[in-house]
Amino acid sequence: MKLKIKDLIIEIEYILLISIVISCISRRVFSYLDMYYICLLFVIFHELSHIFIANIVNKKLRKIKITVGGCTAIFKNEYHQYKEKNINEILVLIAGPLSNGILALIFRNISFVFEINIFLMFLNLLPIYPLDGYRITEILLKIWLLDNYKKRKKILNRISITCLLLLSILVILILLIYKNISGLMFLVYLVLINCKYQ
Numbered sequence: 565m566k567l568k569i570k571d572l573i574i575e576i577e578y579i580l581l582i583s584i585v586i587s588c589i590s591r592r593v594f595s596y597l598d599m600y601y602i603c604l605l606f607v608i609f610h611e612l613s614h615i616f617i618a619n620i621v622n623k624k625l626r627k628i629k630i631t632v633g634g635c636t637a638i639f640k641n642e643y644h645q646y647k648e649k650n651i652n653e654i655l656v657l658i659a660g661p662l663s664n665g666i667l668a669l670i671f672r673n674i675s676f677v678f679e680i681n682i683f684l685m686f687l688n689l690l691p692i693y694p695l696d697g698y699r700i701t702e703i704l705l706k707i708w709l710l711d712n713y714k715k716r717k718k719i720l721n722r723i724s725i726t727c728l729l730l731l732s733i734l735v736i737l738i739l740l741i742y743k744n745i746s747g748l749m750f751l752v753y754l755v756l757i758n759c760k761y762q
Contacts, residue, residue, distance in 0.1 A: 565577075571626070573628075575629045576631075577630065577631040580631060583597065583632070596745060600746040600749060602676075604635070606680055608635045610635075610663055610688065611660060614660045617656045618637070618639055624639060626639055631753070633750055657703075658696070661688045661696055662685075664684040665681070665682070665685045668682045690727045691724060691727055692754060694757060698720065698724060702716070705719060724758065732751060734747075735751045
């Protein structure tokens with residue numbers, strides 16, 4: 565579903581809307597997805613932090629996508645050649661994980677809120693496409709390797725796939741120990757996105 569407000573496009577994935585409606589109707593479904601919805605709220609807060617810092621460094625918001633895998637803010641002119649512009653990009657990207665770290669500190673006495681936000685902070689710093697860590701790594705490689713696009717992409721793809729495999733092991737362990745499917749839902753989303761991207 566797409567909404568357009570002036571120059572801003574807001575996209576909401578239909579499968580997310582359907583899952584919310586079903587959860588509202590069925591308590592059993594909601595009990596399986598309650599932690600997922602809490603995570604989604606923190607992911608939205610994370611994305612609002614990106615938007616806040618982007619506004620400070622004069623980046624223009626083009627689109628907000630809300631999907632089963634989370635929320636993404638897409639800005640105009642994502643990447644630039646100049647180092648000062650790259651630093652602004654990194655500031656915008658680091659704002660999201662930093663906001664989760666701040667929330668974890670604020671709510672450190674509420675264990676599940678603390679754990680979710682610490683997990684989101686470290687997860688988003690992983691260099692897995694399309695997470696913040698991937699984009700930060702891409703900018704740093706762009707600075708170090710200059711314009712060698714093929715070499716940069718090859719390195720990024722190897723790092724991303726390795727981290728995705730390690731994350732898969734962690735998510736499976738979390739599923740077995742805590743019986744929580746939220747991580748599995750996100751992992752499937754990441755795997756699908758990476759298959760499409762490769």
